[in-house]
Amino acid sequence: MKKLLILAAIAAVAVAFFMLDLHQWLTLEGLKSGLGRFESWRSEAPLLTAGGFFLLYVIVTALSLPGATVMTLAGGALFGLWQGLLLVSFASTIGATLAFLVSRYLLQSWVQSRFGNRLSAINRGIVRDGAFYLFTLRLVPAFPFFLINLLMGLTPIKAWTFYWVSQVGMLAGTLVYVNAGTQIAQLESLSGILSPDLLISFALLGLFPLLAKKLIGWIQRRRVYGRWQKPARFDRNLIVIGAGAGGLVSAYIGAAVKAKVTLIEAHKMGGDCLNYGCVPSKALIKSARVAHQMRQAERYGLEASSPRFSFRAVMARIHAVIRQVEPHDSVERYTNLGVEVLQGHAQLVAPWTVEIRLHEGETLRLTARSIILATGASPAVPPLPGLDDTGYVTSDTLWDRFAERDTPPERLVVLGGGPIGCELSQSFARLGSKVTQVERGQRLMAREDPEVAELVQTSLQDDGVQILTEHGALRTERRDGCNYLICDHQGQEVVLPFDELLIAVGRQPRLTGYGLETLGIETQRTLTTNAYLETLYPNIYAVGDVAGPYQFTHTAAHQAWYAAVNALFGQFKRFRADYRVIPWTTFTDPEVARVGLSEQEAIERSIPHEVTRYGLDDLDRAIAESERKGFIKVLTEPGKDRILGACIVGEHAGELLAEFVLAMKHGLGLNKILGTIHTYPTWAEANKYAAGEWKKAHAPDAALKWLERYHAWRRG
Ligand SMILES: Cc1cc2nc3c(=O)[nH]c(=O)nc-3n(C[C@H](O)[C@H](O)[C@H](O)COP(=O)(O)OP(=O)(O)OC[C@H]3O[C@@H](n4cnc5c(N)ncnc54)[C@H](O)[C@@H]3O)c2cc1C
Numbered sequence: 001m002k003k004l005l006i007l008a009a010i011a012a013v014a015v016a017f018f019m020l021d022l023h024q025w026l027t028l029e030g031l032k033s034g035l036g037r038f039e040s041w042r043s044e045a046p047l048l049t050a051g052g053f054f055l056l057y058v059i060v061t062a063l064s065l066p067g068a069t070v071m072t073l074a075g076g077a078l079f080g081l082w083q084g085l086l087l088v089s090f091a092s093t094i095g096a097t098l099a100f101l102v103s104r105y106l107l108q109s110w111v112q113s114r115f116g117n118r119l120s121a122i123n124r125g126i127v128r129d130g131a132f133y134l135f136t137l138r139l140v141p142a143f144p145f146f147l148i149n150l151l152m153g154l155t156p157i158k159a160w161t162f163y164w165v166s167q168v169g170m171l172a173g174t175l176v177y178v179n180a181g182t183q184i185a186q187l188e189s190l191s192g193i194l195s196p197d198l199l200i201s202f203a204l205l206g207l208f209p210l211l212a213k214k215l216i217g218w219i220q221r222r223r224v225y226g227r228w229q230k231p232a233r234f235d236r237n238l239i240v241i242g243a244g245a246g247g248l249v250s251a252y253i254g255a256a257v258k259a260k261v262t263l264i265e266a267h268k269m270g271g272d273c274l275n276y277g278c279v280p281s282k283a284l285i286k287s288a289r290v291a292h293q294m295r296q297a298e299r300y301g302l303e304a305s306s307p308r309f310s311f312r313a314v315m316a317r318i319h320a321v322i323r324q325v326e327p328h329d330s331v332e333r334y335t336n337l338g339v340e341v342l343q344g345h346a347q348l349v350a351p352w353t354v355e356i357r358l359h360e361g362e363t364l365r366l367t368a369r370s371i372i373l374a375t376g377a378s379p380a381v382p383p384l385p386g387l388d389d390t391g392y393v394t395s396d397t398l399w400d401r402f403a404e405r406d407t408p409p410e411r412l413v414v415l416g417g418g419p420i421g422c423e424l425s426q427s428f429a430r431l432g433s434k435v436t437q438v439e440r441g442q443r444l445m446a447r448e449d450p451e452v453a454e455l456v457q458t459s460l461q462d463d464g465v466q467i468l469t470e471h472g473a474l475r476t477e478r479r480d481g482c483n484y485l486i487c488d489h490q491g492q493e494v495v496l497p498f499d500e501l502l503i504a505v506g507r508q509p510r511l512t513g514y515g516l517e518t519l520g521i522e523t524q525r526t527l528t529t530n531a532y533l534e535t536l537y538p539n540i541y542a543v544g545d546v547a548g549p550y551q552f553t554h555t556a557a558h559q560a561w562y563a564a565v566n567a568l569f570g571q572f573k574r575f576r577a578d579y580r581v582i583p584w585t586t587f588t589d590p591e592v593a594r595v596g597l598s599e600q601e602a603i604e605r606s607i608p609h610e611v612t613r614y615g616l617d618d619l620d621r622a623i624a625e626s627e628r629k630g631f632i633k634v635l636t637e638p639g640k641d642r643i644l645g646a647c648i649v650g651e652h653a654g655e656l657l658a659e660f661v662l663a664m665k666h667g668l669g670l671n672k673i674l675g676t677i678h679t680y681p682t683w684a685e686a687n688k689y690a691a692g693e694w695k696k697a698h699a700p701d702a703a704l705k706w707l708e709r710y711h712a713w714r715r716g
Pocket of ligand 1: 265
């Protein structure tokens with residue numbers, strides 16, 4: 001309402017301006033004919049005339065009315081060069097800033113929420129270089145100033161930056177026009193003021209800041225490398241440190257395009273995912289699920305039974321699975337692909353030099369034009385007093401530590417309510433452990449929508465997991481041969497006995513022990529990189545868990561493409577890592593699969609959206625398999641079928657998500673999914689039905705009413 005009033009007031013002033021023929025005074029002819037009168041006012045009341053002129057100038061520019069150019073000339077004609085320049089310079093900047101603020105107030109949130117996704121690159125550019133762009137635009141008087149004011153108001157540039165850059169940037173052009181105004185009698189037309197030569201000079205002047213910025217970048221790079229002696233020639237095109245998902249894919253790409261690549265791994269080929277992460281956890285989940293289904297066999301018309309098993313055999317299967325996947329990431333495979341694989345600890349000693357302590361004992365130094373750091377992350381362990389006495393396991397140690405157990409731990413406390421904690425809690429509960437899961441926050445899986453977290457939480461509870469949210473771990477204690485975790489819950493201490501404590505509170509990037517300090521490479525929570533995945537040294541890149549912002553195998557592999565291509569071909573073209581469509585899945589039962597915006601995020605960020613839901617309890621295949629728990633939730637742009645995000649909770653959610661990922665990546669809307677044949681009866685049909693729900697909600701009711709009449713008429 002307030003906005004409408006402001007808009008109406010502006011429109012009224014604009015209409016009055018034209019109705020009262022004021023615009024005629026703001027032409028060259030009008031100015032010339034009225035000049036005598038204006039001069040007599042000025043000699044009678046100089047201050048008042050200057051004040052009135054200033055105010056009128058501010059109003060004309062603030063309301064984006066035509067006539068600012070003539071008023072600038074008037075400034076010169078009436079007040080002379082320097083006083084005119086002073087008045088016009090401030091009046092025009094204040095007026096421009098008011099126009100900018102009005103545009104921002106009235107339109108910015110609407111434009112950003114409607115086109116925010118498409119504007120994101122522009123927004124980023126403005127945040128980074130907005131002052132430079134504005135300066136260039138201001139210096140070149142060929143761009144209509146009123147448009148610059150209005151358009152800049154829609155971007156995220158700060159009002160103060162807009163003000164001072166405008167004031168400085170417009171000064172040269174203002175000077176030319178005010179000076180022309182001092183010669184008003186000789187002036188025949190407005191277009192004569194700016195000769196082509198003058199325009200070109202302004203354009204060059206306008207480009208100067210951008211060129212200066214490039215120069216500063218170049219000097220900064222020189223300074224970063226300043227204390228290092230660059231090798232005259234390099235042993236390798238690319239050295240990759242770490243052979244997890246990020247490192248393996250980087251090396252693969254390098255070798256595929258015939259670069260000479262060395263990949264160095266200090267520990268196990270395949271990194272976390274193969275040895276301690278995705279692969280063993282999914283193998284454990286499968287065994288736990290079979291045990292669960294045996295207990296639940298009645299649901300399928302079979303006799304339920306309590307699974308009898310040796311936990312040692314379950315763990316042996318997990319290690320067998322790792323061994324079966326191992327060849328995909330092995331030294332042999334990568335050697336055959338043309339990668340030189342070295343097993344040892346790598347250390348950066350210069351921006352182009354890596355020292356490798358080989359496992360066999362030898363140490364060697366290699367140089368490379370580019371280096372990719374793919375050193376991963378390790379489980380974060382909070383500094384709880386008592387941990388040394390009671391002991392604990394993490395996802396790194398559990399697979400070996402539990403390998404020799406005949407039975408799963410009787411009382412397992414899992415610290416952490418994120419995806420890893422949830423997957424492992426449920427699995428151990430299904431294998432017979434009495435699991436207590438402790439989370440400091442208000443709910444599990446904080447990143448997902450509350451209803452998603454609730455479904456997972458209920459499922460875990462159904463499996464016997466005791467979930468304690470808002471419980472902050474304080475310390476562990478060992479008393480009388482028994483271990484306890486002490487938590488704080490709303491000011492009270494809660495004591496939880498355990499046989500094993502599994503810490504799963506997140507994973508911290510590896511940032512020490514391989515030369516980052518020597519080179520002064522910046523780190524915050526992760527290794528700091530720019531959009532091209534370059535570190536402080538543009539020839540050293542970082543990918544995967546060590547770089548963030550995501551910690552998944554597929555995002556490490558995704559980044560690896562950008563880093564490898566930029567490292568090997570960046571002199572021709574560099575690519576910014578694209579994080580627009582990032583999917584992930586938590587492999588609990590039911591699975592939780594997500595891509596793009598969640599409903600919670602859309603609300604928090606005030607992004608207009610529509611939510612379409614489809615319950616899996618309606619799907620024929622889900623009914624046939626007695627697995628009806630879960631739903632599909634799709635967020636779309638209001639009134640359009642463009643997908644902003646999708647979340648699937650249920651059986652095979654991770655597999656189902658792929659269709660939405662593809663659709664989002666390639667700009668396909670729900671209509672396209674609806675128009676695609678899905679085999680009956682599959683789980684994938686659920687995606688089509690979700691699209692159908694959206695279609696139903698957007699049925700053209702009025703047209704359908706007419707159709708109904710038409711058919712009635714046809715029946716006679
Ligand atoms: C229990 C668990 C389950 C998971 N489940 C999934 C899942 O289902 N899906 C998913 O996408 N992600 C999952 N993840 C995450 C996934 O494992 C990681 O995101 C992925 O492994 C990251 O790959 P990376 O290449 O960045 O690092 P890593 O795989 O950690 O590899 C880094 C490698 O660098 C080596 N290294 C480090 N420093 C040096 C050095 N100085 N010299 C030589 N070598 C060095 C390390 O030894 C390591 O092998 C899971 C993680 C865990 C812990």
